[in-house]
Amino acid sequence: MSEQYDPLASVQAAGPPGTISFVYGLPDPDTFPVQELCDCLGEVLRRRASLALQYGPEQGYGPLIDYLRAWIGREENLHLERPQMMVTGGSAPTLDLICTLLTRAGDRVLVEAPTYHESLKLLRDHRLVPCQVPTDAHGVIPDALSERLEQLWSGGECARMLYLIPSFQNPSGVTLTLERRREIVALARQHRLLIVEDDVYRELAEPGVVPASLYALGSELTLRLGSFSKLLAPGLRLGWLIGPPTLVRRIYDCGVRNMSGGWNPLIANAIAAYCQKGLLEPHLSQIRGVYQDRRRAMLEALEAYMPPGTEWTRPNGGFFVWLSLPGAMGSAATVARARKKSVLVLPGDPFFAESPTGQYFRLAFSYVEPDQIHNGIRILGEVLAAG
Amino acid sequence: MSEQYDPLASVQAAGPPGTISFVYGLPDPDTFPVQELCDCLGEVLRRRASLALQYGPEQGYGPLIDYLRAWIGREENLHLERPQMMVTGGSAPTLDLICTLLTRAGDRVLVEAPTYHESLKLLRDHRLVPCQVPTDAHGVIPDALSERLEQLWSGGECARMLYLIPSFQNPSGVTLTLERRREIVALARQHRLLIVEDDVYRELAEPGVVPASLYALGSELTLRLGSFSKLLAPGLRLGWLIGPPTLVRRIYDCGVRNMSGGWNPLIANAIAAYCQKGLLEPHLSQIRGVYQDRRRAMLEALEAYMPPGTEWTRPNGGFFVWLSLPGAMGSAATVARARKKSVLVLPGDPFFAESPTGQYFRLAFSYVEPDQIHNGIRILGEVLAAG
Numbered sequence: 001m002s003e004q005y006d007p008l009a010s011v012q013a014a015g016p017p018g019t020i021s022f023v024y025g026l027p028d029p030d031t032f033p034v035q036e037l038c039d040c041l042g043e044v045l046r047r048r049a050s051l052a053l054q055y056g057p058e059q060g061y062g063p064l065i066d067y068l069r070a071w072i073g074r075e076e077n078l079h080l081e082r083p084q085m086m087v088t089g090g091s092a093p094t095l096d097l098i099c100t101l102l103t104r105a106g107d108r109v110l111v112e113a114p115t116y117h118e119s120l121k122l123l124r125d126h127r128l129v130p131c132q133v134p135t136d137a138h139g140v141i142p143d144a145l146s147e148r149l150e151q152l153w154s155g156g157e158c159a160r161m162l163y164l165i166p167s168f169q170n171p172s173g174v175t176l177t178l179e180r181r182r183e184i185v186a187l188a189r190q191h192r193l194l195i196v197e198d199d200v201y202r203e204l205a206e207p208g209v210v211p212a213s214l215y216a217l218g219s220e221l222t223l224r225l226g227s228f229s230k231l232l233a234p235g236l237r238l239g240w241l242i243g244p245p246t247l248v249r250r251i252y253d254c255g256v257r258n259m260s261g262g263w264n265p266l267i268a269n270a271i272a273a274y275c276q277k278g279l280l281e282p283h284l285s286q287i288r289g290v291y292q293d294r295r296r297a298m299l300e301a302l303e304a305y306m307p308p309g310t311e312w313t314r315p316n317g318g319f320f321v322w323l324s325l326p327g328a329m330g331s332a333a334t335v336a337r338a339r340k341k342s343v344l345v346l347p348g349d350p351f352f353a354e355s356p357t358g359q360y361f362r363l364a365f366s367y368v369e370p371d372q373i374h375n376g377i378r379i380l381g382e383v384l385a386a387g
Numbered sequence: 388m389s390e391q392y393d394p395l396a397s398v399q400a401a402g403p404p405g406t407i408s409f410v411y412g413l414p415d416p417d418t419f420p421v422q423e424l425c426d427c428l429g430e431v432l433r434r435r436a437s438l439a440l441q442y443g444p445e446q447g448y449g450p451l452i453d454y455l456r457a458w459i460g461r462e463e464n465l466h467l468e469r470p471q472m473m474v475t476g477g478s479a480p481t482l483d484l485i486c487t488l489l490t491r492a493g494d495r496v497l498v499e500a501p502t503y504h505e506s507l508k509l510l511r512d513h514r515l516v517p518c519q520v521p522t523d524a525h526g527v528i529p530d531a532l533s534e535r536l537e538q539l540w541s542g543g544e545c546a547r548m549l550y551l552i553p554s555f556q557n558p559s560g561v562t563l564t565l566e567r568r569r570e571i572v573a574l575a576r577q578h579r580l581l582i583v584e585d586d587v588y589r590e591l592a593e594p595g596v597v598p599a600s601l602y603a604l605g606s607e608l609t610l611r612l613g614s615f616s617k618l619l620a621p622g623l624r625l626g627w628l629i630g631p632p633t634l635v636r637r638i639y640d641c642g643v644r645n646m647s648g649g650w651n652p653l654i655a656n657a658i659a660a661y662c663q664k665g666l667l668e669p670h671l672s673q674i675r676g677v678y679q680d681r682r683r684a685m686l687e688a689l690e691a692y693m694p695p696g697t698e699w700t701r702p703n704g705g706f707f708v709w710l711s712l713p714g715a716m717g718s719a720a721t722v723a724r725a726r727k728k729s730v731l732v733l734p735g736d737p738f739f740a741e742s743p744t745g746q747y748f749r750l751a752f753s754y755v756e757p758d759q760i761h762n763g764i765r766i767l768g769e770v771l772a773a774g
Contacts, residue, residue: 008452026441038433045422053620053623054621054622063395092642093647095643096642105491125487235653236440254508254512259482260477267653
């Protein structure tokens, strides 16, 4: 841009020029299918503007729902009917509406430790109380979940919802194993918990890499959030919801949707056209390579440059690696020292609903070129070694 | 469309083919500036796709905020700075977020009787309790508001918010007078009420027709909702919020916005381009004529065909007329009899938060051609005369 720098005209900044930023899990703008989206928008406006620019049906544009249920059904061997799905404005506003409609202030919501810090903020905006459950390299620990549920119950509290990011988790990158998914669904059934499955990184992996979704294992109690933000582009603000028909209907047949109709009809029409042309799956094959290269670069660089005692997760997809510092080394001080060397990382404390330990970082590799990942992690290694 | 009929691929239906529907306040799709929007989307995608398709700043795209504050400031002789504004996804999701962030379940919200029924549903989705205040041909009655506030207070309840549609109200079409606006703001100050001013029809009138906004009269306690839905097209899902900087910041710096960035960045960028080209004001001049013609046709037809004892409002803008039936004639039975003659009207009961009287209709004229308005109201007159 030739214009003068204006933060409100800029992206949610990855970092100032000259820095290497591992802060934000932004998709790489070079992967955005700009020309194809432009063509589809043009086509929709030429052919059916009076439909696409009008208030749309609350559940979303039917042909897009049909594409999604066929595609997701095929990938995961699921049979999905229209009443099980709706088009949304992405995972965040859907989680927001779920909280408004299906929870009450003061309700306990079980979350992973760590979990996505902005989801914690959203839950707290609804005056919900996030309660954390420990995780390890295989995801959230079922025995710990069971224990926390019993503890809440015996303390007179009732947990309402379980919010999980089971695939390539934000911030840890970890994927919940199939066995644990089964145990979690069994626990949710036993405790009458609603599961919210925030699954926006799944389709960035080849089909079959991620185990069956929690929705596939417990379709009667799971609301699964999907999004085009990582698959196409975040600025489109479009996603989908899969869930039990009665709850899906409760979510689209509410005041805000009755007032404003379906989410983003013009964009939904354009993405339907894009999908119907068969463009989505080849696009995904292509961008998978981009993020795989960055993930490999990140894991190789960590192996090469991290000092002894440092530990990190080894995700096989997604945008993030989670790093823990040796012994008493604090992440806040390290973040400050790395910043002086123009490397930006995000401290881990905000990702804990309770009792942060000051010992973690999140490293986002999605927005950084492989050679810059290498440079940045080398510098971070030097900072840690000097610490 | 040549496709088979599919309600989810259709608009939020105005009514089946062959009917004359006064049900929905839909803008006329022939007014949508399709080619210009298409050009602006194309331009944005050619020039700054990596910005417009990425997560955007939570407050919204700065150049659009700058256009809006200059334009609205000029029309209403207000000085607006960036911290007083944000870009939104339209008035409904903004009201939704206001309820989440600034109210608590059980809070009393004062509303007009009648008011927009879907807003009532939205408030109830948040477990808020709408309390109605009578209106007349000059809008909500300040003495009645004062009385209701005292009554709530002496009953141990505290009203939190006052939700008003002061210009060409939905459903009544009535505009609140300047004198009453001043009294309402004074009462809000006295009772520490937050005013939510849902003002999405104002710009459909020539500047100067509508009195000063509640925001202009009480900028420290008013959140004013604006929208492009009626000005450009609802399928864009874009609007704006004006309010005190601390509250505006609370609304954009929240979990759902931190997660998903600003509302609809691609569309916001395209509308900014549209506005910067100077296209908005000439477009408004043109569509004002369309809706004025329909309003005149509606008022003339009512004058010509309504039986004695029927009364109606005489709006000077907006999309709606509110009609009351003589004596004991019920609106539910009349709606059914009109439907048999292929004329669709919306009964008035859902527009009352409390104590509906079964005596009213809302007539939306925005989506109906003048000759069809004439035919439809003639048929409705016959139905009423036969009743």
